[in-house]
Amino acid sequence: MTISMYQASVPVLVRMLGNLSAILTKAAAYAEAKKIEPRVLLDARLAPDMLSLTRQVQIASDSAKGCGARLAAVDVPKYEDNEASFDELQARIAKTVAFLNSLRPEQIDGSEDRDVTIPTRDQPLQFKGLVYLVNFVLPNFYFHVTTAYAILRHNGLEIGKLDFLGAR
Amino acid sequence: MTISMYQASVPVLVRMLGNLSAILTKAAAYAEAKKIEPRVLLDARLAPDMLSLTRQVQIASDSAKGCGARLAAVDVPKYEDNEASFDELQARIAKTVAFLNSLRPEQIDGSEDRDVTIPTRDQPLQFKGLVYLVNFVLPNFYFHVTTAYAILRHNGLEIGKLDFLGAR
Numbered sequence: 001m002t003i004s005m006y007q008a009s010v011p012v013l014v015r016m017l018g019n020l021s022a023i024l025t026k027a028a029a030y031a032e033a034k035k036i037e038p039r040v041l042l043d044a045r046l047a048p049d050m051l052s053l054t055r056q057v058q059i060a061s062d063s064a065k066g067c068g069a070r071l072a073a074v075d076v077p078k079y080e081d082n083e084a085s086f087d088e089l090q091a092r093i094a095k096t097v098a099f100l101n102s103l104r105p106e107q108i109d110g111s112e113d114r115d116v117t118i119p120t121r122d123q124p125l126q127f128k129g130l131v132y133l134v135n136f137v138l139p140n141f142y143f144h145v146t147t148a149y150a151i152l153r154h155n156g157l158e159i160g161k162l163d164f165l166g167a168r
Numbered sequence: 169m170t171i172s173m174y175q176a177s178v179p180v181l182v183r184m185l186g187n188l189s190a191i192l193t194k195a196a197a198y199a200e201a202k203k204i205e206p207r208v209l210l211d212a213r214l215a216p217d218m219l220s221l222t223r224q225v226q227i228a229s230d231s232a233k234g235c236g237a238r239l240a241a242v243d244v245p246k247y248e249d250n251e252a253s254f255d256e257l258q259a260r261i262a263k264t265v266a267f268l269n270s271l272r273p274e275q276i277d278g279s280e281d282r283d284v285t286i287p288t289r290d291q292p293l294q295f296k297g298l299v300y301l302v303n304f305v306l307p308n309f310y311f312h313v314t315t316a317y318a319i320l321r322h323n324g325l326e327i328g329k330l331d332f333l334g335a336r
Contacts, residue, residue: 003170005170134176147318153214
């Protein structure tokens with residue numbers, strides 16, 4: 001027996017985006033309770049040359065919508081990257097999830113050998129679908145979700161591993 | 169077409185452990201160049217109640233060897249968790265990789281419906297193999313590798329996303 005490209009991608013991304021959304025809900029409540037300007041958390045970063053919380057969430061979203069679209073061979077939805085509040089980040093996550101949920105398993109299953117091209121500033125990256133998913137999308141996606149979590153933990157938000165992993 | 173449980177697990181974990189090893193090699197060289205006591209980096213954490221770099225590496229290793237063993241239905245190798253230097257962490261990563269590489273695809277393929285039980289302090293967690301891999305192992309594994317990276321970035325190590333993702 002085997003597993004399908006859909007099973008290994010869309011439901012996993014949707015689930016983790018839900019966990020990220022719940023963490024951001026706690027972060028917004030924490031900012032309000034502690035009278036922290038939300039901007040302080042949204043702009044927080046772990047090193048001067050690392051990306052802010054806002055960018056981590058935007059890129060997690062990019063990674064997820066890019067994966068769904070490229071594996072299904074449809075256009076990648078473009079967002080403006082202009083989110084400036086927790087509510088706007090929540091809206092971005094919600095539209096990313098809605099897009100992923102609009103993809104049917106049969107659009108994605110069988111994409112393991114599909115050619116995937118990622119535009120970059122230098123030359124485009126070329127992958128087969130399986131390598132793209134397991135060696136590019138998932139590491140990148142988890143990198144940004146984990147870093148968002150770590151930025152908030154470093155800034156005093158009381159969350160734990162179960163917030164990251166979500167309910168089973 | 170479909171993908172196999174082996175393809176989605178062992179080579180992915182081995183590859184990322186190699187990237188983690190290369191990052192730790194850079195961290196050890198950085199400590200030496202800057203005359204930082206290695207202990208300072210090994211004990212570093214992003215919040216007082218988060219785990220240290222050493223523990224992040226140990227748990228990434230645990231997550232990887234647990235995955236390989238449970239999917240292959242063999243005993244999980246036990247390590248003593250007594251690493252106290254970069255060299256000892258490298259040795260732990262090396263033995264984790266050697267264990268994973270000892271597993272044959274045919275031991276793991278077909279494990280998507282295998283029952284997997286994880287002992288915890290409370291009641292054991294029960295999974296089917298596929299859910300265990302995509303919703304437990306991979307998020308946990310990437311969580312700890314990313315947090316190790318983030319601890320080192322926060323402490324001034326000059327590494328970038330390509331160190332995390334590794335060569336293609």
